[in-house]
Amino acid sequence: MSGSWRSFGDEPLPVPLAAALSAFSEQGYHGTSIRRIAEKAHLSVPGLYHHYPSKQALLEGLVMTVMQELLDHSGQALEEAGPSAQRRFDHVVECLLRFHMHRRRQAFIASTEIRSMKPEVRDAYIALRDQQQRMLDRIVEQGVAEGVFATAYPQDASRAVTTMCVAVATWFRPDGDLGPDQVVQRYLSLARATVGAESG
Template identity: 65%
Template sequence: MTNEPAARGSWRQYEDLGLPKPLAAALEAFVEQGYHGASIRDIAARAGLSVPGLYHHYPSKQALLIGLTTVVMGELLERTGVAEMEAGPDPSDRFDAVIESLLRFHMFRREQSFVASSELRSMEPEGRANYIAQRDAQQKQVDRIVRDGVESGVFAAEYPEDASRAVVTMCVAVAQWYRPDGELSPDELVERYLGISRCTVGAERI
């Protein structure tokens, strides 16, 4: 195993997330049955564990949900951060890279993203607050890029933060409807939705 840095553009590449068996089992159960419909006994069986064995790793169903959403949001923030850094200083390039990263994430991590978003209502206060803080950090990244674009004259959005929020909401919603066997390939979807996103912020380059 080496400590070599990841290749440039690696934020576009997706492999199996390698979730621990209890989290992978919880994800499967939450997607199929919802948080409240899934039972600890079923999750344990899917993970190949006894119920006490599952509790040894995760003391409650809530801990499974929080563990899953923490992994999901951590990966999302890392990918969009690297995408922006590699794009350089130009606001247009940074915007394109971060929006592309958001789109690809919500395609290739659609089940994880869907659970994290739809089960916010099921999180207890501390877990909910942590998740919202991570979600807000993602939104603020895009807000900052759009403001930079408006200030430098490459974006013409009259209401930068509203435009930014509309774009992020559109990207997140991809997880609700995207299917690998659908009409658009990932690259085609990125191209189409980048065009919509650029229009939304009033970008010169469309």
């Protein structure tokens, strides 16, 4: 299915994770009780524990699900791009942008609750996040090696591009002035300029 990496459907989260997402978004991880999550999930507390044995397990399920979704879509985007560094860059940046417009709350929780994760959960989450970052790092390095990107600082540029895509989650609104396609167009232009692309 060509281009299916561009689609992020209605949140396909299991009910307990959707309830945890809602509660964490409102009150933060530390401010949320397991009872509150159970209420939102329309489950008893024991019923919730049957699926997820702790609040930490809910946070883990949430951030790992969402990072895995981003990686899956990015991998498809990369595969469809072919060998051109410019095209690979454009596809992965567009994927990051669409993800952060469609998974705003999940992305916010993942990035703001790192301090609330147990060390092994944090390590697993950061490993996936690093994998995503390295995908873009290698593309920028490829582009610099091939002379299509002019930046003197490929790794910093790659991180800066990720950062500007991630931040879209903080202000994008589905009913706002800019639609997703316009955001993609503008931010692709900015991202190309940041790495010193010929088309930037």
